[in-house]
Amino acid sequence: MSTDTLRTRLRLPQLDATNGVWPALALALIVGGSLVAIDGGSLFTESSMISLLQRAAGLGIVAVGQTIAILAGSLDLSVAYVISLTSLVAAETMAGSDGMVLPAILAVLAVSAAIGLLNGLLITKLRINAFIATLGVGLLVKGYLEQGYAGPAGSVPTSFQHLGYDRVGPVPLSFLLFAAVAAAVWFTLRSTRYGHHLIATGGDLDVARLSGVRTDRVLIRTHVICSLCAGIAGLYLASRLGAGAPRVGAEGGYDLESIAAVVLGGTVLAGGRGGVTGTVGGVLLLAVIDGVFNQLEVDSFFKQMVRGVVIVAAVAVYALRLRRTSDRRKAAVA
Amino acid sequence: MQPDSDQPLLRMRGVGKSFFGVRVLDDVDLDLHPGQVHALVGENGAGKSTLMKIASGVYQPDSGSLELSGRPVTLPDPRAAQTAGIGIIHQEFNLLPERTVAENVFLGREPMRRGLVDRRAMQARTAELLAGIGEAAIAPQTRVGRLSVAQQQVVEIVKALALDARVLIMDEPTASLAEHEVELLYALVRRLQQRGIGILYVSHRLTEVFDLSGRITVLKDGRRVTTLDTAEATADTLVRHMVGRELSHYFPERAVPGSAGASRLQLSAAGNGRLRPVDLELRSGEVLGVGGLQGSGRSALARAVFGIDGFRTGQLLLDGVPVRVRSPRQAVRAGIAYVTEDRKGEGLVLSQSVLDNALLAQRAVNPRWFARNARTTTVRELLDAVEVHAAGTDQEIRYLSGGNQQKVILARWLAMKPRVLLFDEPTRGIDVGAKAAIHDLIRKLAADGAAVLMISSELPELIGMSDRIVVMRDGAIAGELPAGSSEEAVMSLATGAATSTEAPE
Ligand SMILES: Nc1ncnc2c1ncn2[C@@H]1O[C@H](COP(=O)(O)OP(=O)(O)OP(=O)(O)O)[C@@H](O)[C@H]1O
Ligand SMILES: [Mg+2]
Numbered sequence: 133m134s135t136d137t138l139r140t141r142l143r144l145p146q147l148d149a150t151n152g153v154w155p156a157l158a159l160a161l162i163v164g165g166s167l168v169a170i171d172g173g174s175l176f177t178e179s180s181m182i183s184l185l186q187r188a189a190g191l192g193i194v195a196v197g198q199t200i201a202i203l204a205g206s207l208d209l210s211v212a213y214v215i216s217l218t219s220l221v222a223a224e225t226m227a228g229s230d231g232m233v234l235p236a237i238l239a240v241l242a243v244s245a246a247i248g249l250l251n252g253l254l255i256t257k258l259r260i261n262a263f264i265a266t267l268g269v270g271l272l273v274k275g276y277l278e279q280g281y282a283g284p285a286g287s288v289p290t291s292f293q294h295l296g297y298d299r300v301g302p303v304p305l306s307f308l309l310f311a312a313v314a315a316a317v318w319f320t321l322r323s324t325r326y327g328h329h330l331i332a333t334g335g336d337l338d339v340a341r342l343s344g345v346r347t348d349r350v351l352i353r354t355h356v357i358c359s360l361c362a363g364i365a366g367l368y369l370a371s372r373l374g375a376g377a378p379r380v381g382a383e384g385g386y387d388l389e390s391i392a393a394v395v396l397g398g399t400v401l402a403g404g405r406g407g408v409t410g411t412v413g414g415v416l417l418l419a420v421i422d423g424v425f426n427q428l429e430v431d432s433f434f435k436q437m438v439r440g441v442v443i444v445a446a447v448a449v450y451a452l453r454l455r456r457t458s459d460r461r462k463a464a465v466a
Numbered sequence: 467m468q469p470d471s472d473q474p475l476l477r478m479r480g481v482g483k484s485f486f487g488v489r490v491l492d493d494v495d496l497d498l499h500p501g502q503v504h505a506l507v508g509e510n511g512a513g514k515s516t517l518m519k520i521a522s523g524v525y526q527p528d529s530g531s532l533e534l535s536g537r538p539v540t541l542p543d544p545r546a547a548q549t550a551g552i553g554i555i556h557q558e559f560n561l562l563p564e565r566t567v568a569e570n571v572f573l574g575r576e577p578m579r580r581g582l583v584d585r586r587a588m589q590a591r592t593a594e595l596l597a598g599i600g601e602a603a604i605a606p607q608t609r610v611g612r613l614s615v616a617q618q619q620v621v622e623i624v625k626a627l628a629l630d631a632r633v634l635i636m637d638e639p640t641a642s643l644a645e646h647e648v649e650l651l652y653a654l655v656r657r658l659q660q661r662g663i664g665i666l667y668v669s670h671r672l673t674e675v676f677d678l679s680g681r682i683t684v685l686k687d688g689r690r691v692t693t694l695d696t697a698e699a700t701a702d703t704l705v706r707h708m709v710g711r712e713l714s715h716y717f718p719e720r721a722v723p724g725s726a727g728a729s730r731l732q733l734s735a736a737g738n739g740r741l742r743p744v745d746l747e748l749r750s751g752e753v754l755g756v757g758g759l760q761g762s763g764r765s766a767l768a769r770a771v772f773g774i775d776g777f778r779t780g781q782l783l784l785d786g787v788p789v790r791v792r793s794p795r796q797a798v799r800a801g802i803a804y805v806t807e808d809r810k811g812e813g814l815v816l817s818q819s820v821l822d823n824a825l826l827a828q829r830a831v832n833p834r835w836f837a838r839n840a841r842t843t844t845v846r847e848l849l850d851a852v853e854v855h856a857a858g859t860d861q862e863i864r865y866l867s868g869g870n871q872q873k874v875i876l877a878r879w880l881a882m883k884p885r886v887l888l889f890d891e892p893t894r895g896i897d898v899g900a901k902a903a904i905h906d907l908i909r910k911l912a913a914d915g916a917a918v919l920m921i922s923s924e925l926p927e928l929i930g931m932s933d934r935i936v937v938m939r940d941g942a943i944a945g946e947l948p949a950g951s952s953e954e955a956v957m958s959l960a961t962g963a964a965t966s967t968e969a970p971e
Contacts, residue, residue, distance in 0.1 A: 325578065329574070331564075332562055332565065332573050335563075335565065339562055340574075344573075344575065345574045
C-alpha cells in the first residue's frame with residue numbers, strides 16, 4: 133500500500149516472454165541466410181521468400197486457432213484431422229464447378245464449427261480432459277477418413293485455386309488470409325468481452341468463474357473458433373492441391389506443429405498468458421528453418437532434430453524468464 | 467421501492483449445506499441491515515466461508531432461503547449475486563496476476579462501447595474507484611502480479627466495489643495485511659458503511675470485530691450459536707461461544723532469561739540482492755521474533771536462510787559449522803524448516819490429500835519406503851495435536867477451510883523435527899483456540915532444543931511469544947528489543963522513528 137514499495141516495483145524492467153521470438157527469428161534469418169549463401173544459394177530471392185510465406189500461411193491459420201485454445205487453458209489435438217476432412221468437404225462439394233464455391237465454403241465452416249462444438253461440449257459438460265477429448269474426436273474423424281477414402285477426392289475449380297496461388301505484389305494471397313485471421317483474433321482478444329474472459333479463464337478457471345465469467349461458454353466458443361481456423365486451413369490446402377486429401381493434415385503434422393508454433397511464440401501451455409503476435413513469430417520462425425533446410429537439402433531426420441532442439445530451447449528460455457520474474461515478484465512482496 | 471431500515475438488506479433463513487454427506491451448515495439464520503457491519507466469527511472449519519459463498523452464489527444451499535430487501539431470491543451463480551448487488555472478497559486471493567488492475571477490477575463486467583470493451587473507460591473508472599478509497603498510487607494499467615500483497619488486497623476491494631454492491635462480504639480481509647494497513651481498511655469499511663452498504667465481516671481477530679461491527683454472529687460446527695449486539699459482547703464471552711469452553715491463558719511462558727543454549731544459526735554479514743548484510747544469532751531454546759513492516763525484508767530473510775533466494779555474501783553457520791544453503795532441499799536436509807506465509811501458492815499441493823501434504827517434506831528428502839508406517843503415525847498424531855478438522859486424512863486439501871490448511875503445513879514441518887524453524891506469520895487465519903495450541907507447540911519446540919525464528923505482523927503475538935525481538939526496516943536489521951517490549955517500541959523501530967538499539971521505553 134505504501135507508495136515507496138510501489139515505486140521500487142515500477143522500476144523493474146518489463147519482461148515479456150512474447151518478445152523472445154522476434155530476436156530468434158532475426159537470428160534464424162541471419163544464420164540461415166549465411167549458411168544458404170555459403171552453400172551457393174540465396175534465402176532472399178523472391179521465389180524462396182514466396183514459398184516461405186506460403187508455407188507459413190497454412191500452419192499459421194491453424195496455429196492462430198491453437199493459440200486461443202491454449203490461452204484458454206485448453207488444447208486442440210483434432211485440428212490435423214479437421215484439416216483433412218474439410219479439404220475433402222470443400223473439394224467434393226465444389227466438384228469442379230464455380231457455382232459451388234460458396235456453398236462449399238459454408239459447408240466447411242459448418243462442419244468444422246460442429247467439430248469444435250463437440251470438443252467444447254466434451255470438455256466442459258462431460259469434464260473430459262482437453263487432451264483426451266480432442267484426441268478422441270480427432271481419432272473419430274481419422275477413422276471416418278480412413279474408411280471412406282483411399283486417396284484424393286473431389287476437385288476444386290480453377291477460380292478457387294486463386295486462393296492458393298495468387299499474389300498481391302510479392303505477397304501470396306494465402307499469407308494475407310493468414311494475416312487477416314491473426315489480426316481478427318488479435319483484435320478479439322484485445323477488445324471484446326469474450327477475449328478478456330478467455331484470457332481470464334485460462335489464467336485461473338476459479339477466479340474467472342467467481343468473477344462471474346461463464347467459463348463453459350467461453351471454452352466452447354474457443355473450441356469452435358479453433359476448429360473454424362482448422363477448417364479455413366483445410367480450404368486453403370484444398371485450393372493448393374486442387375483436390376481434397378484424406379491425409380494432408382496428419383502428414384503435415386499440423387497438430388503438434390501448431391502447438392510448437394504457439395509455444396515458440398511465448399504463449400504459456402498452462403494458459404492465461406501469451407498472444408497471437410508471438411504465434412505469428414513462431415510460425416515464421418518454423419517456416420524460415422524449413423526454408424533454410426530445403427535450400428540446403430539436408431535430410432528430413434536432421435531437420436526434425438534441429439526443430440526439436442529449437443523448441444526445447446525456446447521453452448527452457450521462457451521457463452527461466454518466467455521463474456525470474458515470479459521470483460522477483462515474490463521478493464518484492466517479502 | 468425504498469427499503470426502510472427495519473427491513474434487512476439480506477436475510478438468510480434456515481440455511482443448510484452438506485458436502486459429500488458431511489454436514490457443514492445446519493439451519494443458520496442471519497440478518498444484515500443497511501449500513502451495518504455484521505461480524506461472523508467461529509473456529510476454523512465452522513462454516514463461515516461456506517455461508518458467505520452461499521450468499522454470493524458460489525454454492526447452492528441444500529435447504530433454507532435468501533431474501534434481498536424483503537424479496538426472496540435464488541442465486542444460481544456468482545454472476546446472479548453480482549447483478550443482485552452482492553459483492554464478495556474471498557478468503558483466497560481472487561485475482562489474475564497476469565492481467566492489469568483495471569482488467570481484474572472489471573472482469574466479467576467490462577464496460578462496453580459500440581460492442582467492444584471500452585479500455586479507456588475501464589481504466590478511468592478504476593482510477594476513480596482507487597482514488598475514491600485513497601489509493602491513487604496504484605496505477606490501473608499495472609499488472610496485478612507486480613503489486614504487493616497489500617496492494618492486491620486493495621484491488622480486491624475495489625473489484626467488489628465496482629459492482630455498486632449493496633451487500634459487501636469480506637472473508638478475512640486483513641489476513642494478509644500488516645497492522646498499519648489494517649487502519650486503512652478500517653477507514654474504508656466505515657466509509658462504505660456511511661454509504662448504506664451492509665457489510666458481512668469474517669475475521670479471527672477479535673479486536674477488529676469489536677472495532678468495526680455492530681452485531682456479531684457466532685458459528686460453531688456449522689450451527690449458529692448466538693447473535694448479539696457488539697456493545698453487549700466481551701472478548702471472553704465470544705471466545706466461550708466459539709470454542710465452547712473457557713480459554714484462560716494467552717501466551718505460554720517464555721524461556722528463562724539466560725537459559726538459551728548453544729548457537730544454532732549464525733549469520734555474519736550475510737546479504738543478497740534484497741538484504742543488506744545481516745548479523746544475527748539464533749540459539750537453541752529461544753524464540754526470536756522478527757518484526758517490521760510489509761516489505762521490510764522479513765520474509766526475504768527467511769527465504770534466504772531456507773535457500774530460496776540464498777545469501778550471496780557473508781557467512782551462515784549451522785551449529786557452528788559454516789554451510790552454504792543453495793536450495794530448499796539442502797535446507798531441509800540441514801534441519802531447517804520454513805512455514806511460509808503464502809500457503810496456497812507455496813505451501814500446498816491442492817489436489818493431494820491431507821496426509822500426502824503433511825508428508826511432503828519428509829518424502830521429498832527421505833524417500834524410503836520402510837519407515838512408512840512409523841512416519842504416518844507421528845504425522846497423524848501431529849495433525850491431531852494442531853487440531854486439524856477434516857473429514858479424514860485422505861480428504862483433498864483444497865476442501866479444507868483456510869485455517870485448517872495452515873495447520874497441515876505446520877504438522878508437515880513439525881514432523882521433520884527440525885533444528886531451526888522459520889515461521890512466517892504462523893497463526894494468520896487461525897482461530898483463537900488453535901492459535902493458543904500453536905503458540906504452545908512453538909514454545910515446546912523451543913524448549914526441546916530447536917531454535918525458532920518467528921515473523922509476525924501481529925504485535926501482541928510478536929511481543930507475547932518472543933524471547934528477543936529484532937525489527938527490520940529496508941532490508942536491514944533496524945534494532946533489537948528485549949522480551950516484553952512495548953508495541954510502540956517495535957513500531958518506532960519499524961518505521962524509522964528510532965534508529966538505535968536503545969529503543970525508547
Ligand atoms: N467444496 C468443499 N467440499 C468439501 N468440503 C468442504 C468444501 N468447502 C468447505 N468444506 C468443508 O466445510 C467445512 C467448513 O469450511 P469453511 O471454509 O466454511 O470454514 P471457515 O469457517 O471459513 O474456516 P476458516 O476460519 O478456517 O476459514 C470445513 O470442514 C471444510 O473442510
Ligand atoms: Mg474461511
